[in-house]
Amino acid sequence: MLVFWKERLILLAVPKTGTTALEGALAPRAQFVLRDPPQIKHAPLYRARRFVVPLIEAAGGSGFETVAAVREPVDWLGSWWRYRQRDDLVGHVNSTRGIAFEEFVDQYARGKPAPFASVGSQARFVGDGEGSIGVDHLFRYEAMDQLIGFLEERLSMQIELPRLNVSPEHPMELHDHVAAKLRRKREPEFAVWQAARG
Secondary structure (H helix, E strand, O other), rough: OEEOOOEEEEEEEOOOOHHHHHHHHHHHHEEEEEEEEHHHHHHHHHHHHHHHHHHHHOOOHHHHHEEEEOOOOHHHHHHHHOOOOOHHHHOOOOOOOOHHHHHHHHHHOOOOOHHHOOOHHHHHHHHHOHHHHHHHEEEEEEHHHHHHHHHHHOOHHHOOOOOOOOOOOOOOOHHHHHHHHHHHHOOHHHHHHOOOOO
């Protein structure tokens, strides 16, 4: 999470949406950088409103807007699945090593997924807690150029994004019935992505 004081802007770090690269490019320009541990870096909107905004307001700040990116849900899950195949997770309950992408998606679509498929919710991350989008400026990860354009205009700077924290490529097979189950069980994930700019 990055806070830009003069511009009254908070950039939320939705996991697996290029936030490490954005942080790499913009952290020197931000007045407030929350990068570690991951639970703080990736604090969702409701946590930012509960903890960060009151801190800002106590320092005399007001009128801050939020900006974030969300990723197409199947692609987002694919990034998580690939990321959790890394060597340092082998033997851990979160490891997806040896688990097919389709099994990962099927688990994610359940009410209580296995630990390896418990990756949170983009819809909840950017939501207002009442079923609506709470982030002021929401962009699709796939339209990163639009998010960069917004940030360049808002921050009055040119942004060059480095490629950081990129998951290794692996083929991802997903049969229609599992894709349909995901859409049915996790409809808010698709609705939020559809509503985002891009």
